[in-house]
Amino acid sequence: MMKTILPTLALVLASATPSLAQSYAVTNGRVVTNTEQGVLASGTVLVRDGNIVAVGTDVSIPDGTEIIDADGGWITPGLFAPVTQIGLIEVALEGSTTDSGADDSPYSVALDVSDGFNPAGTHIAATRMRGVTRAAIYPSTGHNIFAGQGALVETGGDADSLFESGSFVFADLSQSGASTAGGSRPAAWAYLEAAFNDARGYPGRFSADHEGDALNRFDAQALLPVVRGRVPLVLNIDRAADLRRAIRFKAENAPVQIIITGGAEAWLVADELAASGIPVLLDPLRNLPASFDEIAATLDGAQRLHAAGVTLAYTTQTSDGYYNARLITQHAGNAVANGVAWDQAFRSITLTPAEIYGVGELYGALATGYAGDVVVWDGDPLEVMSSPVAVLIDGELTAMDSRQSRLRDRYINITDETPFAYRR
Structure with a gap:
């Protein structure tokens, strides 16, 4: 596979200012559509006014x-990182730059990460440069099992980058959630059941000065869409026994929607998860028993879940979530190395996470009517040495630089003239 780009494309990408053109034809590349068209050996994707208007091998270009010109490279949908904290954390050890959680707040479910998202966060551009165009951003848990509400964002860096708020509610039912709830898993599940009862009783049981058994009125109001099945509840769970409890919880609390994140031992209950229709957000690189919740973690986990028919999207949990979502292709590539089919792995970082969050009709595929999120690669996206050479988001060509790359360019050719003993 060629690793060069045409001079015209190189000239476009050298500018830090996105092109103002409203119509693009991405041509001469291997097109991964994520549709019934499959993979086109040499095709064209036509984008106009933000959306894809044609995909094929014989597209008429106005x-x-x-x-x-992809110059023989790969043309794919933009990647979708399903569990991240980009735009919420700038420096994890500096509290003033962190808006992912609020340990001291009296609220939990009502906390909405969209209020803290910074589209100008420096990690966003670096993430976009690796082909990630969409992401789900997550809150961190505080004083109880509920962390708050997550949101969906694109990585263009514009003021309107957050395109859906209140996308899901996140709760921790793992070993750490048990600790937060009072010291045991029974305490965590009792708290969740009580919270659901509070939400079902809103606003009646909160009349006068009364509060709920678990939640205050503001949090109960925020949980109500989850109880009614309009907004999914994402549960952080690893242990197989806890996953079975989550399956039972869904059955007992219909029409609630459940999504599992973590899932280190999910392969042990793969058939039950598939039958229940519960999707899983899994890092295919998890294979070490970092806690007693994940004793059965294995590199074969993703393959076994796919084989059972579980709806599965890949995360970068073993990397750091606020700046290493850009490594998602490496994690998917490792899934392929451990038995997952290439097209299945690539779908797990594009269309499948979009479907899990209810936006699969707009993002994650190259098809007429989909958003113009298109990435041009100089090689196989799941190969570690391949890189994007162009990224379009909503039909606009984005800048292919970041704070990191600008610092590199600034200092790479500086000659140190100080005496040898003083050089660093």
Whole structure:
């Protein structure tokens, strides 16, 4: 596979200012559609006014369309990172730059990460440069099992980058959640059941000065869409026994929607998860028993879940969630190395996470009517040495630089003229 790009494309990418053109034809590349069209050996994706208007091997390109020649590379949908904290944390050890959690707040479910998202966060550009165009951003738990409400964002860096708030509610029912709830898993599940009862009773049981058994009125109001099945509840769970309890919880609390994140031992209950329709957000690189919740973690986990028919998307949990979502292709590549089919692994970082969050009709595929999120790669996206050479988000060509790359360019050719003993 060629590792060069045409001079015209290189000139476009050298600018830090996105092109103002509204129509692009991405041509001469291996097109991964994530649709019934499959993979086109050499095709074209036509984008106009933010959306994809044609995909195929014989697409008519109107006059005035800007051509992006993939030069024999790969053309794919933008990647979707399903569990991240980009835009919420700038420096994890500096509290003033962190808006992912609020340990001292009296609220939990009502906390909405969209209020703290910074589209200008420096990690966002670095994430976009690795082909990630969409992401789900997560809150961190505080004083109880509920962390708050998550949101969906794109990585363009514009003021309107957050395109859906209140996308899900996140709760921790793992070993750490048990500790937060009072010291045991029974305490955590009792708290969740009580919280659901509070939400079902809202606003009646909160009349006068009364509060709920577990939640205050503000949190109960925020949980109500979850109880009614309109907004999914994401549960952080690893242990197989806890996953079975989550399956039972869903059955007993219909029409609640459940999504599992973590899932280190999910392969042990793969058939039950598939039958229940509960999707899993899994890092395929998890294979070490970092806690007693994940004794059965294995590199074969993703393959076994796929084989059972579980709806599965990949995360980068073993990396750091606020700046290493960009490694998602490496994690998917390792899934392929451990038995997962290439197209299945790639779907797990594009269309499948979009479907899990209810936006699969707009993102994660190259098809007419989908958003113009298109990435041009110089090689196989799941190969560690391949890189994007162009990224379009909502049909706009984005800048392919970041604070990190600008610092590199600034200092790479500086010659140190100080005496040898003083050089660093």
